[in-house]
Amino acid sequence: MPLPVIPRPAVMELADGSVIVADGMPVVALGPILGPVAQRFAADLRADTGIELPVVTEGIAPGGPPAITLAISEGGLAGLAPTSGVRADGRSVTEDADERHALEIDADGVRVWGATAEAVFRGTTTLRQLLVAQLEGGRAELRGARIADSPRFAWRGLSLDVARTFHSPETVRRVIDMCSLYKLNVLHLHLTDDQGWRVEVPSRPLLTEVGARGALGDRPGGFYRLHEIAALVAYAAERFVTVVPEIDMPGHASAAFHAYPELGGLTPMGSGPLEAEGIGSLPAISNLDPGRPEVWAFVEDVLDAVISQFPASAYVHIGGDEAFGMPDTAHATFVEKVIELVRARGRLAVGWQEIARAAIDGDVLVQYWMDPAETESITGSEAFQSAVPAEFLPILLEALAKSTEDVPRALEQGAKLLISPTNRVYLDRPHAAPSADPAQEERRRRVGLPVYPPASLRQGVEWDPIDAALGVDSDEQVAGVEAAAWGETVTDRDDLEFLLMPRLAGVGEKAWAISGATDWDEFALRLAPHATAWDRRGWEWFRSQELPAAVTARPVSG
Template sequence: MTTAPQIIPAPAVVDGDPSGGFTFAASTPIVVESPALAAVARRFAADVAADTGIEASVIESAGAADPGDALAVRILLGDTGLEGVALAGGVRADGASAEAADERHGVDVSPERVLVWGPTPEAVHRGLTSLRQLVAAAASGGAAELSAVRLLDGPRFAWRSLTLDTARTFHDVESVERVLDMLSLYKLNVLHLHLTDDQGWRIEVPSRPALTEVGATGAVGERPGGYFSVDDIAGLVAYAADRFVTLVPEIDMPGHAAAIFASYPELAPRLAGPDLAIEGLPVAIGTLDPARPEVWRFVEDVLDAVIPQFPQSAYLHIGGDEAFGMDEADHAAFVARAVELVRERGRKAVGWQEAARADLGDDVLVQHWIDTPPQAVEVLRGRVPEPLLEVLGANLRAAVTDVPRALAQRNRLIVSPTQRLYFDSPFGDASTDPAQNAVRARLGMPFYPPQSVRRGVEWDPVADVAHVTDEDQVAGVEGAVWCETVTGRDDLELLLLPRLPGLAEKGWATAGATDWDDYRARLAPQSAVWSRRGWNWYRADSVEWESSPVGAHASA
């Protein structure tokens, strides 16, 4: 066994041979032995060219001897030697079983050739992603000198995801595509699109045109609004599928509904009072009423429009969080009916952890995010209006029983703890770039404790989550980037990098807290690809970056 190569997430099995290596260059053919892998090979070649400038060619072969046999990268379908690597646990967003969507793979680098194999095209894509990182880390002068190594690998969890908030700040198609490229680089396989909230409605519902004509027109502050058309979503679904990422939509209800009420005032709460509209609150108080038939006609119209736009997702996220001002029984009734409506349309539901306060079937996934004790709200006293303090405190007090209730109902958890995986937390590390330290002062929710890059990896999604006692209780791991403080693409990418690779490490690599010294040695060379791609990234001073041009992409 040898030290893990410069790959994130860390591979499960690494065997090295210091006696030789392989030179990867533009002259290196990528030989495909199965037609099912042709698209995977072309994606690999395109990504390597974007990462390094090395433009290799793809050769389709029937498996017979050809010029590609010598000094080539060969990719093929098969599971030879993978018996010792466990199948992924948890749940896949596309509904496939771990066996049908096997991601286990091998990468064998020798002086004669590079071999990448796996039992499915997705598995081969993951193996090529490891090779892609090896090439990028070693690239210099139009070639990459790769050390001989044999990797056998597979993910710990089947759901490895990022929540992207498009409501508080709208992100256009190109920006979302750039995020999808980041996910693919680190073997993350789900992008959860938060499409609706108080500040904006971001998806086209043809039968409800006011949602985009009115509800999509603004964002936080003076930022421009926007929405994804049906064609936009179709393009993003295809772009994601090409990278083996599933898009999961969220329609947040019954709370976070101000954009709905602006679009269709007849759905707004009929009564006004201190529980429904509190002057000076930075959050909306008002929820959809489960006793009104017109509310359910609206919900069904939305589900009928949104679900078909995401044909690869077995799930729709119904929100269910922060239903401020809503009676507990009404909230539970709303969530239960929304879940059933999703089921009737052939999908399963995901809800934020507050959804567990309803009676749910065991097919519902519960996204755990509140990992702060109720008394933590006291740090906000004097910083936010007292009515808001009480609203937030009540939700934190109720949240204490959410995870135990979810587990008692046999709901698997998507683990998204705020204090580990909320990337809108302020940076805990200073930057080596003075301009970024000015950005640091305004970026991130001010009531979250600052989070270091190190804190994002020194924990375990099972051992360090309260009430979780068994790996089978976890569907997967998901980070989140909320965009109240994000003014545009540069801010978004700055919050994601270098944090996103840590999320991937927690979702893929073996159990336990990641060793920080090992991890940051693997993290440092990643920045060369980020810079070449033009992605904005934060130069945390806790890592000795191998590529850090001062001032690049820093937004003030």
Template sequence: MIPSPTSAIPGEGTFSLAPDDPITTGSPQRTAITIGSPELTAVATQFLGDTRLDSPHLQLFSAGASSADAASAVRLTLSSAGLDVVPAAAGVRADGVEVDERYGLEVSPEGIHVWGATEEAVFRGLTTLRQLIAVHGTDIPCQRIIDGPRFAWRGLSFDVVRTFHPPETVRRVIDMCALYKLNVLHLHLTDDQGWRFEVAARPELIKFGSLGAMADRPGGYYTPLELAELNRYAEERFVTLVPEIDFPGHTGAVSRAYPDLTTELPGIPLPNGGHLEFHSLDPADPEVWTFVEDVVDALIPQFPRSAYLHIGGDEAWGMSDEAHAAFVRRAADLVRAKGKQVIGWQETARANTAPSDLTQYWLDIQDIDAISARPDIPEFLIEHLAKARHDVPKALERGSKLLVSATTYLYFDRPHAATSKDPAQEETRARVGLRAYQPATIQDGIAWDPVDNTPGVTSDDQLAGVEAAVWCETVTSRDDLEFLLLPRLPGAAEKAWSHTTPTDWPTYANHLAAQSPTWRHRGWTYFQCSEIDWH
């Protein structure tokens, strides 16, 4: 099981699921599933559909739901009995709602019982059962699991700008998140290379800003209907979509659509003789704030479940510190005035915004030191990295909670360090992943702790949660994307959910190996790294 549960006590024997047991209401035969509360019908239906996809050869279930008094293979109930032994999750939830996700799962010779205080908790328990079925087939070892998350925010930041990913690909990523109990998909919707959502008051953003992507790849955008469908799909799987507008820097797409709104900063010379050109939004320009309010007003209704709006705030190269701070403070005030909470990349800590604003920590000391030591790094980046050393202390000093996305452990656009067991994947391994980062192994992704490896942090209570990130500069296709996500994503989930630390590598490697049949059944591409003895 990934992530590993808080407590798993083995029992004697097994329980055998019968492949020919249908789900029928009031059947005199044993039924596949009993729903103890009407509220659990949706999670039971979702479980049955997922199990068919995870393990299509089993064909365990047909349709419908049984009455509560029928004998059944799986029984679902709303109850918190025995769950208080698991600590309540630290941090904050992206939907702004306090939800108890702790669950129990008991397999006995008589059947399987899954319970939790909320629908979401039962869904998490059924997700564990999905993994048990995928690994063990119809004969599930008897055991008692009591489990719950370490952190309330467990996410993935997904760059849909450098490469535009259509809704079907986003749904596949949501499914991956749900399988590993991640509950946030943070969509990076705007950047220099493109603009990915509609703003009715600013049609040029779609007409011009959405046309491209990185390296002349095709652009695109999500219509309000597509975003509504993605939000619904995610909500059914207890995943919250959190939107990001990246400003005041990273506004090249805005410049193409509305060139009068952005300030073109002087090109910065690079060691290879080229120049970097930057655009930013000037906080002293009243027209900029009309634009920002138009964008925020358009975005908020398209992500109704998220309590947060991410305002970016990173890498505003060429802006003065004073102008950057002024922009961040006013943007944060505007978002709060619209009824949303604020999250920004770690550079927003320099603006000394409200303690309630979340700070997404990404530039960790290991990478700052490694990148700064390289002779080919331009001076402007050296200066930026030097300032980044002080971001986390500033955020903690003002009382902001950190969302941990440290590059060393959680940036999935790193090259894979190990070779693949499939020689055909070696071309992809050589091509995909930013060479600015040192390659990383799968073991690197679990050989750390969110508290112990975050500077200045001594307690879970200082963190909002854990969020991995996949950036798509080198991603040319869905296969490339999944090649970076798998098998790394389960490791991020392990760090975000599991209370067990440190993670034992041999045990984790065995559990990870057992996930690959599910990935193949789903048609997901994964890096077949030589570190793992895949099933």
């Protein structure tokens, strides 16, 4: 039976002895830098298990009662594999953001140490998972063990669409907790799209007064006020998660046009945007025009406002995708200028894979998402073609046909890739397996973009990021792995959590753990005990029949 830890640690060794963790066992933070980490661990463990642990700052005398001790140390970590990629906060993976950590369990208690406070936090996350798995009668007995670990990739993220469906700050905090549990360290907020504008720009008040009024269909709109963004950024930082903002441009700009019609737009369909009907996955065809001075005044106002609200992020996501009908030269001109405007403000740019069609530098991150084989299969399907207006279809197919050259162009220009293939980590796909809970079957039929083939939990782990994109053959070409949760079929928080959990555990596995495809049967054994924490947290997770029946049975309470 493997230790129930996700992502799978690099080193897992069983040892002699055991220790019981129950109410009152002290958590000892050796050094003031670890005080907040200890407090966070105690609070999270209480939420996951109900166990109450006091935090103290003085060591326990030898021969005293067992304790959980947290320390800064690099002892025994030298043999762990180095981390590849880049971090969203711009820090160094070998210095101030070294995440290597270890823990030992024996009769004297638990010792967790790491190279940095963040590393120790990752170690306490592993400990939380072990305690959840052994929870019985309000306490947990841990077997003796030694675990040592470090992440494969520095950027491990989730892109969350809050434009098509607006999610409250409380819901975003719940998503941050899910990310943190599986050692994901980036929440990429897709803040603007055709359906809504979700972030304040004080110099452009109509973006929120008009552009934020609605969402997809008849869903309620909304936006995050300045203090709400600040609180979310701080909440994430306490869990060592960086929030990266996305302002999608030059396409997906209808909300901005509704707010400020004088921005105009490039469109092949006439003077106004063509609004696509049907499933809601299709954007309006109208793009910001790089030839209009008022567009650049607008872009600079937006960047100034957004960058100041996300001070921990070294990156601004500029979108760059699906600028349907926009001439290639105009698109390239727009992307290149936005990258320079971001750089002039002390930040770096990340964008969807289409930005590789412009001239970019090696400090730009390119987010690969279109798997060529699946894109061809989807666009050729009856479901897709029946959902696309006839006049729109040739424009869309022409744009998608260019996608096969995006990754080679990105690599030729020295850019690193964020690996986000639709067929593996787009979490807005329908669930393939039935639910063990009949009450979830209506939601399973309704939630998940119908143009995508349904996906199993197994598909989410039986792959390797290096094999996902043509031309990638080394971790050195990869910035990290990021999943995406789009909102076309998501009507509320329960729908969102139903798509995210337990899929996010698989994302964490692929972004953190050592290379190679994960064996599903072994992964499922590690995953199953985590349901205790999901239920205690009140998360609406998908009770797939792929998981053991004892796990998917809905508890009578809490």
